[in-house]
Amino acid sequence: MSTTPTVHDTRDSAVFRDLPPHAWLAEVSDDELTRRPFGIYVHVPYCRTRCGYCDFNTYTAEELGGHASRLGYAADAIREIRFARRAFRDLDVPVHTVFFGGGTPTVLPVTDLVAILRAIDTEFGLIPGAEVSIEANPETVDAPMLGALTAAGFTRISFGMQSAVPAILALLDRTHTPGLPERRVAEARAAGFAQVNLDLIYGTPGESDADWRSTVQAAIDAGPTHVSAYALTVEPGTALARRVRRGEIPPVDDDVLADRYQQVDELLSAAGYHWYEISNWAFPGAECRHNLGYWRGTYWWGIGPGAHSHVADRRWWNVKHPNAYAERLLRGLLPVDGGEILTAQERHTERVMLGLRLVEGLALDELSGGERTAALRAAEEGLLQRLDSGRCVLTLRGRMLADAVVRSILCETEAS
Numbered sequence: 001m002s003t004t005p006t007v008h009d010t011r012d013s014a015v016f017r018d019l020p021p022h023a024w025l026a027e028v029s030d031d032e033l034t035r036r037p038f039g040i041y042v043h044v045p046y047c048r049t050r051c052g053y054c055d056f057n058t059y060t061a062e063e064l065g066g067h068a069s070r071l072g073y074a075a076d077a078i079r080e081i082r083f084a085r086r087a088f089r090d091l092d093v094p095v096h097t098v099f100f101g102g103g104t105p106t107v108l109p110v111t112d113l114v115a116i117l118r119a120i121d122t123e124f125g126l127i128p129g130a131e132v133s134i135e136a137n138p139e140t141v142d143a144p145m146l147g148a149l150t151a152a153g154f155t156r157i158s159f160g161m162q163s164a165v166p167a168i169l170a171l172l173d174r175t176h177t178p179g180l181p182e183r184r185v186a187e188a189r190a191a192g193f194a195q196v197n198l199d200l201i202y203g204t205p206g207e208s209d210a211d212w213r214s215t216v217q218a219a220i221d222a223g224p225t226h227v228s229a230y231a232l233t234v235e236p237g238t239a240l241a242r243r244v245r246r247g248e249i250p251p252v253d254d255d256v257l258a259d260r261y262q263q264v265d266e267l268l269s270a271a272g273y274h275w276y277e278i279s280n281w282a283f284p285g286a287e288c289r290h291n292l293g294y295w296r297g298t299y300w301w302g303i304g305p306g307a308h309s310h311v312a313d314r315r316w317w318n319v320k321h322p323n324a325y326a327e328r329l330l331r332g333l334l335p336v337d338g339g340e341i342l343t344a345q346e347r348h349t350e351r352v353m354l355g356l357r358l359v360e361g362l363a364l365d366e367l368s369g370g371e372r373t374a375a376l377r378a379a380e381e382g383l384l385q386r387l388d389s390g391r392c393v394l395t396l397r398g399r400m401l402a403d404a405v406v407r408s409i410l411c412e413t414e415a416s
């Protein structure tokens with residue numbers, strides 16, 4: 001007679017491996033599993049080409065050997081979705097949001113994307129009005145594909161624009177031509193997407209103030225409902241990092257990044273967008289509900305190689321390589337590489353780190369005495385707004401120094 005492995009409160013991630021699907025959340029109560037909104041993230045680990053700055057878990061080959069291939073990915077993802085449903089027993093756990101990210105999800109045939117979404121709906125059920133997002137590179141979609149996606153229930157799309165300047169796109173190894181993302185916004189709206197986002201990157205070496213202003217203005221003129229703007233990060237192990245190390249291009253300048261952030265905030269605010277998270281601006285009602293779930297600590301299951309999940313006090317991550325992912329699923333196991341059970345202090349730390357990123361901020365009474373003292377100091381330094389409302393909310397300057405603000409508050413926890 002076999003017994004169900006027990007997940008112990010330990011930092012050893014190996015204890016999370018080799019659990020059958022029905023055992024994964026066996027020790028979590030029904031009330032705990034159903035008390036927060038639930039989302040599903042689907043990681044599609046394939047791209048046509050790899051951008052020089054990217055360190056995401058992506059693969060450019062059509063066939064990877066073993067059991068993995070781009071065209072076989074949908075079947076693997078659907079198998080994990082079914083396993084995930086078994087982990088929730090017979091509980092009613094409807095899905096509030098779905099997010100297809102990557103990689104480039106739209107390198108998959110639209111029929112595969114639709115099949116994955118239908119499997120989620122069949123196994124869990126989508127709530128009425130569920131937000132269903134998908135990321136896309138502008139060159140991987142066209143009007144018929146966009147129409148097929150909305151007909152299947154996709155409601156939100158995010159295009160990787162990055163820049164409107166040819167030289168910057170070339171340095172970032174982006175393959176689309178300037179102007180194509182803006183045209184895709186119009187096509188997506190015509191196809192019926194309720195929400196459309198453009199992703200921008202600032203601080204690329206060689207980018208001028210005028211370059212960045214023209215990029216932001218081009219994005220605004222395209223008329224998306226949402227804009228994300230991220231500082232370029234030179235990640236170790238990327239082609240960009242190697243070029244910086246060899247002295248071919250200069251490193252990213254922190255002062256330039258601060259100037260760029262202030263510029264994008266001013267331009268987007270003047271155009272009617274409001275910031276609701278440090279790197280995200282939207283028209284009222286167009287905020288990304290799925291990402292807000294991450295920042296507010298709701299529950300989600302990550303489908304696909306390398307995807308991360310968070311349910312109750314458990315957090316885990318899948319094996320990264322598509323071969324290992326497919327093989328574990330074929331063995332009847334969840335494709336988990338490791339995980340942990342979060343302590344109360346770890347949950348508090350994450351709550352502070354993520355809550356302060358949002359325009360709603362963090363309730364002052366969620367902080368310990370020492371942390372409140374640190375927050376008051378930050379307010380005196382102009383990094384947090386006045387705390388009379390009982391909430392900690394970053395000022396514009398505070399947003400540009402958010403990591404330092406968070407560290408200053410959490411250091412008081414470590415000292416106490």
